Amino acid sequence: MQTKPSQQPQQQSESKLHFLDYWRIIRIRKTVILAVFLLVVLTTTIITFLLPPTYASSVRIAIEKDNSDITPLMGLQTAQQHDPYWVLTEYEKIQSKKVLHPVINALGLNHQWMERFKLETPLTTNETFQVLKKSIDVDQYRNTSLIEIKAYSEDKEEAASIAQEIAEQYKKVREKGLKDMANSGIEVLKQEYSTQQTKVQTKQKQLDKLREDLNISDIYSAEGSSIGMTTEPQIVMKLEQERTVAEANLIRYETLFKELTSLTLEELRNTLLTAMPGNLRLTSLLNEFDRGHQQLSQMKAIHGPDHPQMKASNSLLLTLNDQIKKEITGVLRGLQTQVNAARNQLTELTSAVESAKASDAEKTAEYRPYFTAKRDLENLSKISDMIMIRILQETVDAALPTDSIVEIYDPAEPNPDPVRPKIFLNIALGVVVGLIVGIGLAFFIEYLDTSVKTIDDVEQALDAPVLGVIPQNVHSLLMEGPDSPHAEAYRVLRTNILFSRKNEKANTLTVVSGGAGEGKSTTIFNLATVFAQNGSRILIVDSDLRRPSLHKHVGVSNALGLTDYLLATKSLEEVVQTTKHENLDFLPSGKLPSSSMGILNSSKMKSFIAEARKRYDYVFFDSPPIMGVSDASILASEVDMAILVIQYRKYPQAMTVRAKQMVEKVGGNLLGVVLNNINISQDSYYYYYSGYYYDYYSKQDGDDTSSKKKSDGKSGKTSARGDLELKNKF
Numbered sequence: 001m002q003t004k005p006s007q008q009p010q011q012q013s014e015s016k017l018h019f020l021d022y023w024r025i026i027r028i029r030k031t032v033i034l035a036v037f038l039l040v041v042l043t044t045t046i047i048t049f050l051l052p053p054t055y056a057s058s059v060r061i062a063i064e065k066d067n068s069d070i071t072p073l074m075g076l077q078t079a080q081q082h083d084p085y086w087v088l089t090e091y092e093k094i095q096s097k098k099v100l101h102p103v104i105n106a107l108g109l110n111h112q113w114m115e116r117f118k119l120e121t122p123l124t125t126n127e128t129f130q131v132l133k134k135s136i137d138v139d140q141y142r143n144t145s146l147i148e149i150k151a152y153s154e155d156k157e158e159a160a161s162i163a164q165e166i167a168e169q170y171k172k173v174r175e176k177g178l179k180d181m182a183n184s185g186i187e188v189l190k191q192e193y194s195t196q197q198t199k200v201q202t203k204q205k206q207l208d209k210l211r212e213d214l215n216i217s218d219i220y221s222a223e224g225s226s227i228g229m230t231t232e233p234q235i236v237m238k239l240e241q242e243r244t245v246a247e248a249n250l251i252r253y254e255t256l257f258k259e260l261t262s263l264t265l266e267e268l269r270n271t272l273l274t275a276m277p278g279n280l281r282l283t284s285l286l287n288e289f290d291r292g293h294q295q296l297s298q299m300k301a302i303h304g305p306d307h308p309q310m311k312a313s314n315s316l317l318l319t320l321n322d323q324i325k326k327e328i329t330g331v332l333r334g335l336q337t338q339v340n341a342a343r344n345q346l347t348e349l350t351s352a353v354e355s356a357k358a359s360d361a362e363k364t365a366e367y368r369p370y371f372t373a374k375r376d377l378e379n380l381s382k383i384s385d386m387i388m389i390r391i392l393q394e395t396v397d398a399a400l401p402t403d404s405i406v407e408i409y410d411p412a413e414p415n416p417d418p419v420r421p422k423i424f425l426n427i428a429l430g431v432v433v434g435l436i437v438g439i440g441l442a443f444f445i446e447y448l449d450t451s452v453k454t455i456d457d458v459e460q461a462l463d464a465p466v467l468g469v470i471p472q473n474v475h476s477l478l479m480e481g482p483d484s485p486h487a488e489a490y491r492v493l494r495t496n497i498l499f500s501r502k503n504e505k506a507n508t509l510t511v512v513s514g515g516a517g518e519g520k521s522t523t524i525f526n527l528a529t530v531f532a533q534n535g536s537r538i539l540i541v542d543s544d545l546r547r548p549s550l551h552k553h554v555g556v557s558n559a560l561g562l563t564d565y566l567l568a569t570k571s572l573e574e575v576v577q578t579t580k581h582e583n584l585d586f587l588p589s590g591k592l593p594s595s596s597m598g599i600l601n602s603s604k605m606k607s608f609i610a611e612a613r614k615r616y617d618y619v620f621f622d623s624p625p626i627m628g629v630s631d632a633s634i635l636a637s638e639v640d641m642a643i644l645v646i647q648y649r650k651y652p653q654a655m656t657v658r659a660k661q662m663v664e665k666v667g668g669n670l671l672g673v674v675l676n677n678i679n680i681s682q683d684s685y686y687y688y689y690s691g692y693y694y695d696y697y698s699k700q701d702g703d704d705t706s707s708k709k710k711s712d713g714k715s716g717k718t719s720a721r722g723d724l725e726l727k728n729k730f
Contacts, residue, residue: 021454028679029442036438037431044430053418057160058150059167060141060410063090063174087147091138094149094170097129102169104128107161116154136166146409156414163412171406178405182398189391196384203377210370232360239356243349250342257335268328276335282327289320451649452656458646458673461653462660467500467643467672468493472679474522476553477529478580490530493674497527497643500671506640508613510543510621511674512632514659518647519676521549521622528620532584536617539576541587543600543621543635548589550622554579561590566604572611585616601634609638626659636668645674 026033065086093099104110109132110122117123123131141148149166153159210216256276260268273283296313303310452458455466470493474486497509511524525540532538541562542550551558556577564570565587576587592599599605612619621639626632636642642663646656663670 025443025446026439029445032442032445033435033438036441037434040434040437041427041430044426044433048421048423048426051421052154054152054154054420055156055159055415055417056150056152056419057156057163057412057415058148058410059163059408059412060146060148061167061170062146062407062409063087064405087140090147093173094138094147094166095133095136099166099170099173100129100132101125102172103162103165104132106165106169107158112158132162136162151412152419156416160412160414167406167408167412171408174406175402178402179398182394186391186394186398189387189394193384193387193391196380196387200377200380200384203373203380207370207373207377210373214367214370216367216370232356232363236353236356236360239349239353243346243353246342246346246349250339250346253335253339253342257332257339260332260335265325265328269324272328272331276331279327279331282324282331285320285324285327289317289324292317292320449649451651452646452653452675455675457653458656458675461657462644462673464644464660464670465496465500465672466675467496468674469678470519470523470674470676472677474519474526476522477526477533478553478584482533486526487530487533490526493527494530494534497641497671501641502669503640506669507617508609508619508621508639509641509643510623510632510635510639511643511645512623512626512636512659512663513645513647514625514627514655515647515651516547516625518625518645518650520544520625520645521553523645523674523676524620524622525550525553528618529581529584531618531620532581535583537583537585537615539585539587539612539616539619541612541619541621542589543631544624545589545592545600545631546624546629548622550586551588554586556586556588558588558590561588562608563590563592563599565590565608566599566602567593568604572608598630600631605634606638613640626662627655633662633666633668636663636670637666640669642668642670643672643674644670645676647677648675648679650677 104125109128110125113128113131114122135152137150137152139148139150140146149163151159151162151166153162260272263271269286273279273286292313296310296317299307299310299313452461455469458464458466468489470489471486474489477484477487477490480486511520511527513520521542521544528538528540540550542548542558543562544550545563548558548561551561554577560570560575562575565572565575575590576585578584579586609619619639621635623632623635626636644656644660644663660670
C-alpha cells in the first residue's frame with residue numbers, strides 16, 4: 001500500500017525528463033529547424049504569389065432514376081429501390097467521355113485551349129478531355145440529394161460555361177439514353193410481333209384445311225376459340241339429358257304405383273285425387289257421390305227406408321260407387337301402363353347414349369389433330385395479343401416527358417472572386433508543414449547521430465560514471481586564474497576523481513580518448529591546474545610524443561623533454577620546468593627520434609613514473625588517442641588511474657565503447673568519463689552541472705575586468721609569455 005505513492009512521482013519524473021529530452025533536441029537542432037522552416041515558408045509564399053488566379057463556378061442538379069414524369073400506361077412504372085452505389089456511378093458518368101466530349105465540341109475547347117497554352121496546333125479531343133477532367137469536381141452538395149458540378153478555370157466566364165454545359169450535356173445524354181433504350185426495345189417487340197403474326201396465319205391455314213378434310217362442324221373455328229364443339233358431343237349430351245329425365249320419370253311412376261296399390265279402396269278414394277290431380281271424371285263422380293250421400297242423410301230424417309225417394313237415392317249411390325271403383329281401377333291400370341312405357345323409354349335412351357358415346361370417342365380420336373392445332377393457334381394468338389399490348393404500352397411510355405430525371409436547380413454563374421491560390425491558407429500550411437518538416441528532419445538527424453549526447457547515453461553504453469561535464473570554449477585555467485567561470489567544472493571533476501579512488505596512494509593519472517580532437521590535453525592541463533590551486537604539488541607530463549600540444553598551453557619550447565630523459569641524454573632536473581603557479585611543474589614531450597617509437601613501453605618509463613610518484617602529490621600524463629596508437633594503452637596500464645574524455649556529439653558511441661574496452665583490456669583502472677565541449681547555452685540538459693557557476697563567475701569576472709580597465713587606463717592586453725615567466729625548477 002505504501003509503494004504506490006512512491007512509484008507515481010517517479011513515473012511523473014521520468015515522463016518529465018522524457019519531454020525535456022525532446023525539447024533539448026529541438027533547442028540543439030534549432031538551426032536546422034529554422035532553416036527548413038524558412039525555406040518551406042518562403043517557397044510556399046513565392047509559389048503562391050506566382051500562381052495565376054483560378055476561378056470556380058458550380059451548377060446544382062437533382063437526378064432521379066430512369067422513369068417518366070407521369071405514371072406509364074397500365075401503371076407499370078418501376079418502384080424506386082435504394083442503391084448506395086447508384087449516385088456514385090452517376091458521378092463517374094458525368095466525368096466520362098460520353099458527357100465531356102460533347103462539352104468539348106460545344107465550347108470549342110480544343111482551339112480555345114490551344115491559344116491559352118500557346119500551342120501551334122489544336123489539342124486533340126482526348127488531350128482536352130484529360131485536362132478538362134482535372135478541372136472539374138463532382139460531389140454531393142452539403143448532405144442533400146443534389147449534385148454539385150464545379151468547374152475551375154483561369155477565366156471566370158469559361159468556368160461558368162463549362163459547368164453549365166456539363167449539366168446540359170449530362171441531361172441530354174440521360175434523356176437520349178432513356179429514349180434510345182425504349183425505342184430499341186420497341187423495335188425488338190415489333191420484330192417479335194411480326195414473327196408471331198406469321199406463325200398465327202400459318203397455323204390458321206393448317207386449322208382450316210383440317211376442318212375441311214375432317215368435315216368438322218365447329219362453328220367457332222373461324223374465331224380460333226377452343227369453346228366450339230362438334231355435333232357428336234352435343235348429341236351425347238342431349239341423349240344423356242333425355243335418359244336422365246326418363247329415368248327420373250320411371251322412378252316417380254314406379255314409386256307412385258307402388259304406394260297406390262298398397263292402399264284400400266276407401267284410402268284410394270281419399271288420396272288418389274291428391275296423388276294424381278287432373279282426373280276430371282273421377283273428381284266429378286266423387287262430388288256426385290258426396291252430394292247423393294248428403295241427400296240420403298237428409299231424407300232419412302223425413303222418409304222411411306221403403307220410401308220411393310229413399311230407394312232411388314240408394315240405387316243412385318250404388319251406381320256411383322260402382323263407377324268410382326271402375327274409374328280407380330282404370331287409373332291404376334293407366335299408371336301401370338305409364339310405368340311400363342317409362343321403363344321401355346329408359347332402356348331405349350340408355351342404348352342410344354352408349355351408341356352416341358362410342359361414336360363420339362371415334363370422332364374424338366379422328367379430330368384430335370384438329371383440336372391440337374386449334375389449341376396451338378389459340379396460344380399463338382394470345383402471345384401475339386400480349387406483344388401488341390406491350391408495343392402499345394412502350395410506345396406511349398417512350399413519348400412521355402422525362403424532364404424530372406435531371407433537373408437543373410441553380411445554373412452556373414461567373415464568380416468574381418478567385419478560389420485559388422488561397423494566400424492565407426497556403427502560407428498557414430507552409431508554416432505548419434515547415435515546422436513539421438523541420439522538427440521531423442531534426443529528429444531524423446538526431447536519430448542518425450549515434451554519438452554521445454547525454455549522461456544517460458554514457459552510463460547505458462559504457463556502464464561507467466560521468467565524473468565531470470566541461471563546457472565549450474574552455475581555455476587554460478592557468479591564464480584565466482582561479483576565478484575563471486570554467487574552473488568550477490574542473491573542481492567538480494577533481495572532487496569526483498578523489499572520491500572515486502579506491503586507493504588513496506594512487507596519484508598518477510592519464511586521460512585517454514577514442515579519437516583525436518576530443519580535448520584530452522586541455523582537460524589534463526586544466527585538471528592539473530585545479531589540483532595545483534588546491535595546494536597539491538603537481539607534475540604535468542606531455543606523454544603524447546607524436547602530436548604534443550601541452551607546451552603551447554604553458555608557452556615553452558618543446559626542444560627538451562621526456563624523450564631526452566628516457567634516452568638518458570638529460571637528467572630529470574634538466575627537463576622539468578616550472579610554471580607561473582608555484583605548485584605546478586611541467587615536463588614537455590621533447591623530440592621523438594624515429595628509431596625510438598616504442599620508448600614509453602620501457603623500464604626507463606616505469607622508473608620515471610615511480611620516481612615522479614615519489615616527488616609529487618599527483619602526476620598527470622597526456623596521451624594520444626587510444627584507437628590510433630599503442631602509447632595510450634601503455635600509459636593506461638602503467639599509471640594508477642585513467643579517465644576517458646568524450647567530446648559531446650563528435651564520435652559514434654561504438655568508438656567510445658571500444659576505447660573503454662581497450663583500457664580495461666590492458667588492466668587500466670578507468671575511474672569514469674568526462675563529457676567535454678558541452679554547449680551550455682543550447683543544451684539546457686547540462687545547465688545544472690556547470691551553468692550556475694558559469695553565469696556567476698562570468699558576471700564577477702566582468703566586474704573585475706571593468707575595474708581593472710579603469711585603474712590601468714589601458715586595454716588590458718598582456719603577454720602570455722610575460723605572465724608565465726617560466727624557468728627551470730632545479
